[in-house]
Amino acid sequence: MILADRKEEYYRALLEKRTEYEGVFYVGVKTTGVFCRPTCPARKPKFENCEFYETAEQALLASFRPCQRCRPLSHPNQVSELVRLLVEAVEENPEKRWKDQDFENLSIDASTARRQFKKRFGMTFVKYARARRMGLALKSIRAGQTVIDAQLSTGYDSSSGFRDAFSRIMGAAPTLLDDSNLLKASWLDTPLGPMIAIANEEALYLLEFVDRRGLEREIERLRQKTKSAIIPGITNPIRSIESELAQYFDGKLSEFKTPLMLFGSPFQKSVWEQLIKIPSGETRSYSDIALTVGNPNAFRAVAQANGANQLAIVIPCHRVINTNGGLGGYGGGLTRKNWLLNHEKQGSN
Template sequence: MLITNVEKIKQYYQALLAKDAHYIGIFYAGVKTTSIFCIATCRAKKPKFENVEFFSTFKEALDAGYRPCKICKPTENANEAPPEVVKAITLITQNPKTKISDTQLKEHQITPETVRRWFKKHYGITFQSYQRMYRINHAFQELKIGKNVINTAYDTGYESLSGFGYTYKKITKNSPLISINQDIILINRLTTPLGPMFICSTNQGICLLEFVDRRMLETEFEQLQKQLKLQIIFGDNQHIKQAKEEITEYFQGKRQHFSVNLYTPGTDFQQTVWDSLKQIPYGKLTTYKAQAENINNPHAIRAVANANGFNRVAIIIPCHRVIGSNGELMGYGGGLERKRWLIEHEKNHTNQN
């Protein structure tokens, strides 16, 4: 929300002048004279007190019409994991079979409390829960390629088969033996110029890519698990790694087409609508009416709009390229200002090429 408390505004302004890193992510400063917003540590020339207003989240600054500063990159850096957290995550990925203790974190000059707070705020789970999910995902992948349960359990750091089986079933909702012929949904996080996103994938491909502050996102997760009859746990696979690379290239203006595999179950009508979305060229716009006509169902404008709304894979399936017949921006789950930014981004890079 827009900050209106006078004392807090004065406090935030002093923090902005001092480039106080303790306020990163606490406020976003919108500069009225430039229509740009920044985080506390921005190196740009500071605005006069009367020319700045403060917001609680970067999305509120976007919704108010401000653009992210190109110097401090507020939507990226305010949500970027701090160095200690990056080191902790690296320890997990480099040692997927080992439980990383507080003692080991301290040995690597990592403060356990900092890591715990960050995971609780940005993932909604504890660092230890994240570790358990990552280790179970590693075990799941090994079981899928034929490794036996006993060796997998001990190699993953469990001292007993029963302890491994209990944790495995608690996370995946199936025993190790039963899950061999099933799949799971892996979830990971990536940072973009428009804010952090969650990305989900099965072995078949990417099934979700959404901004973390999208309304009803938790409901969307529940619906996805129910539809696919699979559990979501933290981890990654080749599809997620490829999608992260391609999304990064997209935001850098280096990629106009995506090649990562997608897995997007839906009704026949939804599939037809989503396929039509993928046919809209980079940098081009269409309308819901034109989209309905394109699928030979000219009277299904409202149904097409609803199907677009059920698209769970933002950007890669580009529903941001669809606007109203009157030229107005309409119906984007990530927020209309993000939709406007994506349209301008593609327009600018189309012109450059």
């Protein structure tokens, strides 16, 4: 049963289309008989016409049918048919340089493609296609092809234009990149909203909710710190964490095995190591963690280390709360933190 004050909170989230509430609640609309996710683009109902549910199953059992606009039975931001079509078109001819006429030939509006790709990948379709071409260029250069051949194969007549475009997308000039500084990024759908995973072939470097504030700066710092290019793609650690997250949200996994790469000070790493030791379904206070790392007065530094964690859920900073029982902070939003704690408590019972 959802309490009255929680209903008011959920209604505000509905009006504001707040993505951090994805998977936390669903709203049934009495006047239409449909139920929606929090970010539904449809016109918002009056408060008195709303019924709030914790799961889609509860809404269905209450005789509400799924909304055709926000599709609450699918993952949040599930890839649209238009995006799927264009991704397949890029893969069929990844060296293609797209023009307006190409969209018209597919009966696709270029502005719609731009908007949907921006929502899905954080970049426009043109930038996505360009990044894919540049990824091929990088692969060719590593395989021994000359820079000029890679330049021509990706459609650049000017060597300076190619190098500038390459450096802008990859973060380094083509002759400076090799296997040791290439990271791949992939979009992962979860019940609490989409996440981005960044990894090489050995370890996971970053796992964050896509709507986390400051994520772009966080990714840029990672790129600078590792002196790496970050391009769309899949690696074994990304496959591993995607599988483990699915098990975690199904309540079938409490300990992650995907190999991790940690960047931080010795103190931050010591805090993260303690976080991993907190059993699923339990919490610790910032003071508790400070005590375990041997500095009882460092609870503020512990909070800062929590905020610097780049591996959400896997390094469970959501399990650290205030001494008085308050939730404290969380980069993914307090609503998600509360959901994760409740989810883990249910799994440990």
